[in-house]
Amino acid sequence: MNKRYCVLTVESESGNFRVLSRFLEKLGVEALRVRGLDEIRAALDSGRPVFAAIIDVRGQGAEVRDYCRLLNEKGVPALVISPGESFKGSRPGYGYGAKWVFKKPVIMRELADCIRTCLPHEAR
Amino acid sequence: MARALDTRKLPTGIAGLDEILLGGLLPGSCCMLRGGPGTGKTTIGVQFLAEGAKSGERVLFITLEENEAQIRKTAENLGLDVSGVSFLDLSPTSDFFTEAQSYDIFSTAEVEKEPITQRIVEEVGRVRPKRVFVDPLTQFRYLSADSFQFHREVLSFLRFLTDSGATVMLTSESSPEAPDSDVQFLVHAVIQLESERGARSLSVIKYRNSDFSPGSHAYRLSERGAVVYPRLDPKKYGRPFETKALTSGIREIDNLLGGGIESGTVSMISGPPGVGKTTLGMQIAAAGASRGEKAVVFSFEEKPEMILARCDSVNIRARYRADALSVHSIEPMSYMAEQFALLVRNMVEKEGVKLVMLDSARGYGIAMKNENPDAHLYMLCKYLRNMGVTVLLTVELNSITGNFRVTENGISYLADNIVFIRYLEMQGEMKKAIGVLKKRRSDFEKTLREFKITSGGLKIGEPLTKLRGILRG
Numbered sequence: 004m005n006k007r008y009c010v011l012t013v014e015s016e017s018g019n020f021r022v023l024s025r026f027l028e029k030l031g032v033e034a035l036r037v038r039g040l041d042e043i044r045a046a047l048d049s050g051r052p053v054f055a056a057i058i059d060v061r062g063q064g065a066e067v068r069d070y071c072r073l074l075n076e077k078g079v080p081a082l083v084i085s086p087g088e089s090f091k092g093s094r095p096g097y098g099y100g101a102k103w104v105f106k107k108p109v110i111m112r113e114l115a116d117c118i119r120t121c122l123p124h125e126a127r
Numbered sequence: 128m129a130r131a132l133d134t135r136k137l138p139t140g141i142a143g144l145d146e147i148l149l150g151g152l153l154p155g156s157c158c159m160l161r162g163g164p165g166t167g168k169t170t171i172g173v174q175f176l177a178e179g180a181k182s183g184e185r186v187l188f189i190t191l192e193e194n195e196a197q198i199r200k201t202a203e204n205l206g207l208d209v210s211g212v213s214f215l216d217l218s219p220t221s222d223f224f225t226e227a228q229s230y231d232i233f234s235t236a237e238v239e240k241e242p243i244t245q246r247i248v249e250e251v252g253r254v255r256p257k258r259v260f261v262d263p264l265t266q267f268r269y270l271s272a273d274s275f276q277f278h279r280e281v282l283s284f285l286r287f288l289t290d291s292g293a294t295v296m297l298t299s300e301s302s303p304e305a306p307d308s309d310v311q312f313l314v315h316a317v318i319q320l321e322s323e324r325g326a327r328s329l330s331v332i333k334y335r336n337s338d339f340s341p342g343s344h345a346y347r348l349s350e351r352g353a354v355v356y357p358r359l360d361p362k363k364y365g366r367p368f369e370t371k372a373l374t375s376g377i378r379e380i381d382n383l384l385g386g387g388i389e390s391g392t393v394s395m396i397s398g399p400p401g402v403g404k405t406t407l408g409m410q411i412a413a414a415g416a417s418r419g420e421k422a423v424v425f426s427f428e429e430k431p432e433m434i435l436a437r438c439d440s441v442n443i444r445a446r447y448r449a450d451a452l453s454v455h456s457i458e459p460m461s462y463m464a465e466q467f468a469l470l471v472r473n474m475v476e477k478e479g480v481k482l483v484m485l486d487s488a489r490g491y492g493i494a495m496k497n498e499n500p501d502a503h504l505y506m507l508c509k510y511l512r513n514m515g516v517t518v519l520l521t522v523e524l525n526s527i528t529g530n531f532r533v534t535e536n537g538i539s540y541l542a543d544n545i546v547f548i549r550y551l552e553m554q555g556e557m558k559k560a561i562g563v564l565k566k567r568r569s570d571f572e573k574t575l576r577e578f579k580i581t582s583g584g585l586k587i588g589e590p591l592t593k594l595r596g597i598l599r600g
Contacts, residue, residue, distance in 0.1 A: 018230035022238050059232060084232060108234040 008032045008122055011046055011056035011079075013070055019059055030115055032122070040069055047077045055121040057082045057114075058101070071100030080121050084109055136337075137258065137294050140178025141171065143355030143469075144318075147331060147340045152316065156335070157285050157295040159264070159310060162320030166327070167348045168298040169193065171320075172260040173202050173209065174352050175296050179258040180211030187213045187256035187293075189247065191266040194218045205352045215250040217243055240270040247284075251291055259288050261297040265307055274309065282313050320346075326463060326496040329355065345463035345497075356465035359472070361509035368515025370568070373482070376414030379587030380407075383563050385571040388544055390481065392568060393508045393518040395488075395542035402548045402559055403580050404521040405429070408484045409438050410585055411519060413445045415482050416452035422482035423474055424454040427490025431456050434486075442584040457494045464495045464503030471507060475514050483511055484519040488538060501538055508541050543567040548578055560591060 012023050012034050024034035035053070037046050047053055056074050058081055060067055067083060074081040080102040103117050136150035145151045152158050152175075160168040172188070179186040188209075190198060195214040202209040219228075230238065251259075264281065271277035288295050297314070301307040311317050317332040328343045346355040372387035381387045388394050388411070396404045405426075412422040426434055431454035438445035445452055457467070474480040485491055485504075492500035511518050520541065539545060545564040550557055561578035563571045577588030 015232075016230075018228045019232040021228065022230045022233055026233070086231075107231050108237075109232055111233055111237050 007052055009035050009051050009053050010118065010121075011043065011053055012036050013043060013056055013058040014038055014061060015057075015059040016061070023057065023059075026111060026114070027118070030118060032118065040066070040073060043070060043073055047073075047079065053079055054123070055080045055082060055118055057084060060085050068100060075100055082114070082117060138178055139171070139296075140174035140181075141353055141355050143344070143346070143357050144171070144329075144353075146357045147329075147344055147355065148316070148334065149338055149340070152294050152296070153337055154294050155289045155292070156315035157289065157297065157313070158316040158318065159307075159314040160296065160298045160318050160320060161301055161307065161311075161332075162298075163322070164300075166320035166322050167346070167353045168320060169198070169262055170201070170205065170348060171353045172262055172296050172298060173198065173205070173207055173212075176212050176258055176260050177202065177207040177209055181208065183211075184257040185213070185254050186211065186258040187215060187250065187254045187260070189215045189217065189250075189259065189261045191217045191261075192263060194220075205350070207352060213250070213254045213256070215246060217246065234272070236270045236272050243270065248287075251288065251293075255291065256293050259293040259295045261295065263300050264297040264310065265300050265305065268305060278309055278313070281310060285313060324496070325460070326498075345465035347463070347466070356463060356469050358465055359468040359503070359506045359510050361506055361513055364510050365513040366515060372569070373411070373415055373420070373517055375411045376417070377410065377585055377587060379576060380410075380561075380585070383561065383572045383576065383587070384544070384546070385563075385566060385569040388517060389568045390517050391512050391515040392543035393512060393520060393541055394544040394546060395520050395522050395539065396546045396548070397522040397524060398548035399524045399526060399550060402550060403578065403585075404523070404548060405434060405486050406437065406441060406443065406580055407546070407548065407561075407585065408486060408519045408521055409434065409445055410443050412452055412482055412484050413438065413443050413447070415517075416448040417444065419448070419451055420481045421479050422452045422484065423471075423480050424452070424484040424486060425457050425471075425491075426454060426486045427457050427459075427494045428487065429456070441580050441582060457490075459493045460496055462494055462496065464497045464500060464507070467495065468503070468507050468510070471511070475511065475516055480516065482517045482519065485521070486519075487521040487523050489523055504538070505541055512543075539565075561587065 008031065010027055010032050012020055015023055015036060020034070020036050027034045035046055035051070037043050043056070056079055058067055058070055060083060071081045081100065083101040083104045085104055085106050105114065136148070136153055138145050138151040139148065160171055162168050176186040176188055188198065195216040199209055267281060267284070268277050271280055285295060299307040299310055311332070315335040318329055319332050320329050321327065327346050329346050330343045331339045331341065340357055340360065342358050344355060344358045346353055368391055370389050370391060372389055374381045374387040396407055398404050409424070412424055416422050434454055435445050471483060488504065491504055495503060497503055508518050542565065544566045546561065547564055548559055548561045551560050559578040560575040562575040574590035574592060576590055579586040579588070
């Protein structure tokens, strides 16, 4: 794959970003680390070919809806990664607006499959 | 004598452990060290590698816990040369914490397994080690999705190492939450290390394709590394010796004993405190030493100088042949029985000691850290008997007078000969009497005689034939 393909990693802490970017690199995709709505907006408006956004939810994650809304407006699929146990049943509509919601720890193969579907055909 | 060691095996670098393993580890085998924290697993592993490096072998330490610098420092403190040891340090660096390198997005198994595997493959390919130490193997459990995969991956990993020509030693940290019974099936040998109340013991649980010394063996972690003391197995030892009566230097005592005590027998000298048991033992030991028969006295209660000074005061020439008679003081809780047995063995097998006096049986029990000292005392006496060494064992009774007993703790089964000394009251005067209760190899005098300790030496009176009820005090 070609490295010109770019995926946003939203709100990833440094440890997660490290393993996520290494994982994406193997898919031939560049990871672009952003925080908050402004940085997401700036990245989407930068002209770089962003094909998906991985939102790493921490704490209550109340802002995730806003991220998803913005990404949907720009036509970029959002992949929400939830912290697992703390989410269980407590926020049924949380994933609203996201194309996929994963529970941690994410199985690499499953995430890779989803990301590939977001990429243009020639990049899969 | 001890069983022959298998010279095909790789010595572990720990003499006592090699004796238990009958030479060491079989080439191409995997040996697991099991034990809790602080039991010395890493120390033994470092010694295993240092031994190989010393012989010019290529050796590799794969560490997943302590870092290389820490291990090198520990080895240096132990005086072990690890300059020839290659390290593959897979332990986390400090930036894992300081730079928040922890992650939760993927499982550890998915993230770490591949790079770790790759590094191991590369390092083994580069070093081509003859010995590998993996510390601890159980860390690999966190790299496997489930126990089935762990089982297969460990098996595959060990095969990879042994197929590449290595003999492998690895450690396991077992806990109730993560038992390692599955790994025990995958290795050729399992050594269990335990530490309880200051007493350390190891036992070989299995050793595929090889014999080994079963049971529990003592070890300690010294400033020079792990030192293993194999359990004394008397039946492994023996040598031809001439049975002869050893005289005490006092004719009346020899008469009581039917000519003396025979070499290769265990003689118990029993009596209440202060009656003269040690003095009688010293008399017999000094008499042997004067004939050039090497004797050693282990005193568990008194300092050697006190004993020797008392001998001086009663004309026992214990210092006369200092080259043939030595007195050693053993402090309470200072030895493991196997360690003490090795000390005695060295004196017997290397220095030619022919008489060993243990003063006293109770003191021996207090000096040993083991739980069942009587069993170890029995083994030691049996070993000495097999080696033709004469044993004098003093046994202290609590009561000054009263009904006659030989021991307080029922160890009279140890003795071939039993000599007793006791107090008795004669015409309002406190006196002492000596007699022989048992002698396995010859007849003996059945009468009691008066026993005196004087500045001129031990004095034995005529048989006390007219007295009745002496044994009742």
